[in-house]
Amino acid sequence: MQLEGTILRGRKFEPIQGRMVVEDGEITAIEETRTDSEKIVLPAxxxxxxxxxxxxxxxxxxxxxxxxxxxxxxxxxxxxxxxxxxxxxxxxxxxxxxxxxxxxxxxxxxxxxxxxxxxxxxxxxxxxxxxxxxxxxxxxxxxxxxxxxxxxxxxxxxxxxxxxxxxxxxxxxxxxxxxxxxxxxxxxxxxxxxxxxxxxxxxxxxxxxxxxxxxxxxxxxxxxxxxxxxxxxxxxxxxxxxxxxxxxxxxxxxxxxxxxxxxxxxxxxxxxxxxxxxxxxxxxxxxxGLNAGVLEEGRDARIFVLDGDSDNLAGAEDVVRAVVRRAGVADVSDVIFDGT
The missing domain is CATH 3.20.20.140 (Metal-dependent hydrolases)
Known part of the structure; x- marks a missing residue:
């Protein structure tokens, strides 16, 4: 499975444009690359x-x-x-x-x-x-x-x-x-x-x-x-x-x-x-004691995705601030727990 968009990587939630690869319920790669996706990918x-x-x-x-x-x-x-x-x-x-x-x-x-x-x-x-x-x-x-x-x-x-x-x-x-x-x-x-x-x-x-x-x-x-x-x-x-x-x-x-x-x-x-x-x-x-909560290689793939182009989130200048202070249940586009 591959996910593209703005990925909030690591403990600092660094917003990068890129691709995340999930295999057998584990995050195996996070790659910076250009993408047209408006999705926001973050840890569950x-x-x-x-x-x-x-x-x-x-x-x-x-x-x-x-x-x-x-x-x-x-x-x-x-x-x-x-x-x-x-x-x-x-x-x-x-x-x-x-x-x-x-x-x-x-x-x-x-x-x-x-x-x-x-x-x-x-x-x-x-x-x-x-x-x-x-x-x-x-x-x-x-x-x-x-x-x-x-x-x-x-x-x-x-x-x-x-x-x-x-x-x-x-x-x-x-x-x-x-x-x-x-x-x-x-x-x-x-x-x-x-x-x-x-x-x-x-x-x-x-x-x-x-x-x-x-x-x-x-x-x-x-x-x-x-x-x-x-x-x-x-x-x-x-x-x-x-x-x-x-x-x-x-x-x-x-x-x-x-x-x-x-x-x-x-x-x-x-x-x-x-x-x-x-x-x-x-x-x-x-x-x-869970191997989750952060997007890093080797972590369990417990992830969810927000629609960054929703009426609520579109145009947000600070992605992390928008996720914390503005996002809601209606903005959730996908939930992926252990790769499923």
Missing amino acids: FVNAHTHIGDSIAKEAGGGLSLDELVAPPDGLKHRLLRQASREELVDAMRRSLQFMEHSGTGAFLEFREGGVEGVEAIREALDGLAIEDVILGRETVQAMEAADGFGASGARDGEFGAERTATAEAGKLFGIHAGERDSADVNPALDLDPDFLVHMVHLEAVHLERLADEDTPIVLCPRSNLVTGVGTAPAAELLDRTTVALGTDNVMLNSPSMFREMEFAAKLYDISARDVLRMATVAGAEIA
């Missing part, structure tokens, strides 16, 4: 923090506080999840996953409620789809064993030491929410030596120092933080210290669109468009 998104199970409760709970919405065990989302049938849950999750796939998301990291049954349900929803999943079970060690790791709610909800030890022994990912409501749970979360932290809105100088020393990756969810009223993470300071990725968080609160998340992040944070695009692609891939 990695949505680094999702709660896809919340698809059963889209736009529920308007006006509720963060704890009223999502706090375990009796926040609104948990009550709605318990009330829904398995069939309803699977169907709702599949609809969200299909939307993600069609809009250029090649992989996602999911904090999955419901124990082992919850892990099995999302795998059922994924059947036949090309999007790559990294599922972190919750609540029990058994859920972690059935999944790709453990996703902890937060240090204020429990100690999670046993779960962290079991996850490390299994060689799997351990992620945890921290710094969402306030800074009190940040140090306890860091003490668990997590593979990554989610949110990190409320930070003190000591936390920034620890992040720099320990190089713990962060996933930011700016739209979710706005909706729940918890504040704005110090994105520029975090980027100076560690890997920072981007996630859409709860489907009940936000569409799982990385286009919307990128645009919002680019306009909210004092960071460059290239920083945002890295957060939406290769940073999440690195957290998840």
